[in-house]
Amino acid sequence: MKKSWWKLACIALLLYTVIGGFLLPVPRLNILNETIRNLHFHVPMWFAMVIVLGASCFYSILYLKNGKENNDFKAVESANMGIIFGVFGLITGAIWAKFTWGEWWSNDPKQNAAAIGMFIYLAYFILRGSLEDENQKARISAVYNIFAFSALIPLLFILPRLTDSLHPGNGGNPGFNAYDLDSNLRLVFYPAVLGWTLLGVWIIELRYRLRKISKQIED
Amino acid sequence: MIKEIRFLIAKEIQLELRKKYAINGILLYLVSTIFICYLSFSLKSASISVTTWNTLFWIIILFTAVNTVAKSFIQEKEGIWLYYYSLVSPQGLIISKIVYNTLLMVVLSLIGLLFYSLVLGNPVINHQLFIVTVVVASISFSTALTMVSAIAAKAGNNTTLMAILGFPTLVPSLLMTIKITRNALDGLSLATSFNEILTLVAINMIIITVSFLLFPYLWRS
Numbered sequence: 339m340k341k342s343w344w345k346l347a348c349i350a351l352l353l354y355t356v357i358g359g360f361l362l363p364v365p366r367l368n369i370l371n372e373t374i375r376n377l378h379f380h381v382p383m384w385f386a387m388v389i390v391l392g393a394s395c396f397y398s399i400l401y402l403k404n405g406k407e408n409n410d411f412k413a414v415e416s417a418n419m420g421i422i423f424g425v426f427g428l429i430t431g432a433i434w435a436k437f438t439w440g441e442w443w444s445n446d447p448k449q450n451a452a453a454i455g456m457f458i459y460l461a462y463f464i465l466r467g468s469l470e471d472e473n474q475k476a477r478i479s480a481v482y483n484i485f486a487f488s489a490l491i492p493l494l495f496i497l498p499r500l501t502d503s504l505h506p507g508n509g510g511n512p513g514f515n516a517y518d519l520d521s522n523l524r525l526v527f528y529p530a531v532l533g534w535t536l537l538g539v540w541i542i543e544l545r546y547r548l549r550k551i552s553k554q555i556e557d
Numbered sequence: 558m559i560k561e562i563r564f565l566i567a568k569e570i571q572l573e574l575r576k577k578y579a580i581n582g583i584l585l586y587l588v589s590t591i592f593i594c595y596l597s598f599s600l601k602s603a604s605i606s607v608t609t610w611n612t613l614f615w616i617i618i619l620f621t622a623v624n625t626v627a628k629s630f631i632q633e634k635e636g637i638w639l640y641y642y643s644l645v646s647p648q649g650l651i652i653s654k655i656v657y658n659t660l661l662m663v664v665l666s667l668i669g670l671l672f673y674s675l676v677l678g679n680p681v682i683n684h685q686l687f688i689v690t691v692v693v694a695s696i697s698f699s700t701a702l703t704m705v706s707a708i709a710a711k712a713g714n715n716t717t718l719m720a721i722l723g724f725p726t727l728v729p730s731l732l733m734t735i736k737i738t739r740n741a742l743d744g745l746s747l748a749t750s751f752n753e754i755l756t757l758v759a760i761n762m763i764i765i766t767v768s769f770l771l772f773p774y775l776w777r778s
Binding site: 402454455457458461464465468469474477478480481482484485486488489491492493496497 | 722775
């Protein structure tokens, strides 16, 4: 029980996010209207994705440093979770875009960059699949993982800021700071980021343990 | 280290000149692709828009880059790795490969541009900016692809893998490049695109640094 306090925190935070996110008052704005609540579901997906992909890159570096198999498992499962967060981020973003921009996919630089980011990590799994030898698989995919992460950073954080975009916070459009005059959104947003990230960590931990056990059974 | 790199580059150039079929093959590939585009768009009677001209050019250069750089590691024979291993440092090897591929790509894309303009016309207004971008983009393509080809070579010399690993990592530079050349086509001055060129160079620096740090691990396996 002592060790699982953060799991309870995760459940509490997500319950609060869902209930508070849908029921607490939000700023009334034209066009955005109630879709502003998507802030608590869409934006945390990207925060959580970058955090778990960063963790994946970190474990890949650790693997290259000390060659422990466990670090490779952690890196793979974190990348898996990153893809899931990315896909949910794209879906929630597309739904929001449908109601505010009028199209599911409007060729926005942020949407495109996110999709390309997903391709990079899907390629990572193809690379893993194409290698037979366990040791070589772990090492080469770790190299690619670090390489991919360093290509992802300019893709997600630098390039969309240089082009015109309808996305809030880009191309002269205000981010949520400007809408949120009474800080009501922050009250839910930050707990939401923490909650979704903890959920990701939880799933990664479960899948990591599963992988370790099945590996032991195999041996 | 610098002596080693110079020596390795000289070796690459010598090898390339000795078996001319490889470079001739790539040149023919480039020229035939451009000619196929010319025929497919039936440019004798119709014309293409400036945007299409620009995008088509970069797609041709991109595929040429993949084919050119792919051979740098993939076409090496098994035994030669062992030979390198006993003779040179991994950092020297990756840097020399990057420099050599860059030289090769700059030459190839300039030849490509020449032939492309000859066949499909040249709507560029600011030639200086366009050529600067061609050179910088060739550097980005070859740096990113050199590392990817090293990874793909380790994974059983698979060219499909080369493409799927390479394209997503190339997209940032490709988008940046198309944006800058768009400015060149519109006749804007070099100063207006200075920030974009700087970003492109910065992306290159990241990729070169990461390749430099990671290649020793790749090579050990």
